[in-house]
Amino acid sequence: MTLVNTLRGLAWCAAVLVGAMTLVACGSGGNSNSAASSAPLADNVVPIMVAKGLDRVANIGTVSVTLCAAGNAAQCQTLDNIQLDTGSYGLRVVAAELSPALRSALQQATVPNSNAPLASCALFADGYSFGSVRIADVTLGRRTASAIPIQLIGDPNFPAVPSDCVVGRSENATSELHARGILGVGAAAVDCGNQCAANAAASSYFNCASASSCVPTVVPLAQQIANPVANMPIDNNGVIVDMPAIGPSGQSSASGTLLLGIGTASNNRLGSSAMVLTTDGFGSFSATYNGSTITAFTDTGSNGLFFTDASLPACGSGNPFYCPPGQQVKTITVKGANGAAQAVHLNVGNASMLLSTPNTFAFNDLAGPMPRYFDLGMPFFYGRRVAVAISGKSTPSGNGPYVAF
The missing domain is CATH 2.40.70 (Cathepsin D, subunit A; domain 1)
Known part of the structure; x- marks a missing residue:
């Protein structure tokens, strides 16, 4: 949100x-x-x-x-x-x-x-x-x-x-x-x-x-x-959201962890493979999708991936998501103000079929339309360890604000 x-x-x-x-x-x-x-x-x-x-x-x-x-x-x-x-x-x-x-x-x-x-x-x-x-x-x-x-x-x-x-x-x-x-x-x-x-x-x-x-x-x-x-008195420079990977059909639940602090304890280190993307003061960075440069952000408060893609049919009938005939793989290239860039591959499934599965609430391929921005919502977090550093706070990987994954 x-x-x-x-x-x-x-x-x-x-x-x-x-x-x-x-x-x-x-x-x-x-x-x-x-x-x-x-x-x-x-x-x-x-x-x-x-x-x-x-x-x-x-x-x-x-x-x-x-x-x-x-x-x-x-x-x-x-x-x-x-x-x-x-x-x-x-x-x-x-x-x-x-x-x-x-x-x-x-x-x-x-x-x-x-x-x-x-x-x-x-x-x-x-x-x-x-x-x-x-x-x-x-x-x-x-x-x-x-x-x-x-x-x-x-x-x-x-x-x-x-x-x-x-x-x-x-x-x-x-x-x-x-x-x-x-x-x-x-x-x-x-x-x-x-x-x-x-x-x-x-x-x-x-x-x-x-x-x-x-x-x-x-x-x-x-x-x-x-x-x-x-x-917080300590562990106060940001958070890491660590969620498990899930399959394309979804599952009934998923348990992860919110780690307070970045590089302040043995359990919240970024690791050498994490790429740091510096952001604006509210966590936004640039992205290229289908040849256009747009603003992107990571957001656990959105329960889907939200972006504009005319090749993906909307579900209609009051359903606010995409409903392609089969699972699609989409690629977005994200770039921080520091020049660091990374290609991110995302899955998009048929929301009507996914959400008709009884007692299944965790999906890594739920997506829907949104103009002007690319919202990397909860599906993006599955199988990733995503850090959000707070503006003005120091971390071993540099000062916030940044995101890293």
């Missing part, structure tokens, strides 16, 4: 029904997460699970997150079914998923130089999420980011969504997100950056002095919704 206000990808995220499975072209999903093994996990390891989740959505990777009121270990809650998203930045949790006690204990962030409550609007390609900005301790694995801003989606204290935020469909409830929240661990340290720090008219933050009339406001970088990984 990609934040539109970062000017990155614009994947279509349509939801339709095929058999017993919900199709979502990008973003959102959930599943109860558990380690694939009973062996103790390293402190910087977070299990990833792709399975049927809350709503039987294909290709959605989910993790567990522990959320506490800042500095208050007595008010905590562990949430599974949190969507892992390398295409956005910061933790966003559906307010209704928290206990009333924790929701009340989470400190309300205020507008700079004011006591007015601060709220945020996340504009995704298919819709919007609006809610308050709260201060919380966020734990992934056994690493904690203390007292960082998060978004409380659908906060009942602010029931009136500003008209500036209403773009597409509402994604303010678990039933709309198909997840209990979104964990954005992309290449940016905060969710909006200088755009929101300098220009209220272009800001995704709101002054809610009146709960029924929120107005856009500027917010300094330090008070914007924060990427939790960037705020």
Whole structure:
């Protein structure tokens, strides 16, 4: 799932029904997460699970997150079914998923130089999420980011969504997100950056002095919704998503790992075969596909590969994916700002046939149309170890932002 206000990808995220499975072209999903093994996990390891989740959505990777009121270990809650998203930045949790006690204990962030409550609007390609900005301790694995801003989606204290935020469909409830929240661990340290720090008219933050009339406001970088990984005391320079390879017919589930840090421990080294592609501040790089140069990005928040190819027939009938007569192999050449380039081979299958298979939720060849960008969604991650380095952070392979695989 990609934040539109970062000017990155614009994947279509349509939801339709095929058999017993919900199709979502990008973003959102959930599943109860558990380690694939009973062996103790390293402190910087977070299990990833792709399975049927809350709503039987294909290709959605989910993790567990522990959320506490800042500095208050007595008010905590562990949430599974949190969507892992390398295409956005910061933790966003559906307010209704928290206990009333924790929701009340989470400190309300205020507008700079004011006591007015601060709220945020996340504009995704298919819709919007609006809610308050709260201060919380966020734990992934056994690493904690203390007292960082998060978004409380659908906060009942602010029931009136500003008209500036209403773009597409509402994604303010678990039933709309198909997840209990979104964990954005992309290449940016905060969710909006200088755009929101300098220009209220272009800001995704709101002054809610009146709960029924929120107005856009500027917010300094330090008070914007924060990427939790960037705020960990260690293992804080990025993440590695490590997913197993799967076959062309898909499988019922897939278990992988989210490793915190890059080159900070024995388990999160890139390895000599990984190619580093430096990116812009939000993780985008250039790519050549069918003779055209376009912008590309890696995005676990999209449940398919999304790009334009006139030779691939669309499924139609409300199905937002491609349906070629047989599996196709497509090649994209990706290139970083550092000049490093690599040809990537991708499979594209017939989505109607794939998604008609009962109780199969992990696919490496699910793809659909999207103009102007190439979204390397979850199918790209199967069988790869993909690193995302955070902008401004140092790693043994150079400073972020970059992606490597």
